Amino acid sequence: MQWQLQDAKNQLSSVVKKAADEGPQMITVRGMPAAVVLSMEEYQRLTKPKTRLTDFFKDSPLHDLDLDRSQDTAREVEL
Template sequence: MTSWQLQEAKNKLSELIDRTLSEGPQIITRHGVEVAVVMPFAQYKKLTAPPQPLGDFFLASPLRHSELNLERNSSTQLRQLEL
């Protein structure tokens, strides 16, 4: 990632945005300290999207209609733990 001093980022905002879109996230620094990141909006949306519910994940699985046996073992036997 490329770093930009805050003053340079303010003066060259259009270039900063263009480089963000072509190269990816850009870091903004203030007094040598990284303080912000500019990133493409689509990437931001992906990072902040709520997680997919587990049920939806399984429903969308390409294995959903396969012949995998996903039944639980109904055995009442308990495993013994060794301490």
């Protein structure tokens, strides 16, 4: 559903209830989409990471890179 900003302000509780019951509610300003009101459940679903960070790194094509630092204490530099 679409709401003009003024209507959404005047009927905020209705906008929030409809977001929870019916899904996202779009708010427009001068006829242009400006914001969306989501239910908390929908927001959490959208912001929840798809995988755990540790699994992401394990599955990365770069997971077997050798990242150990060199134990050399000095390097020759040409001046």
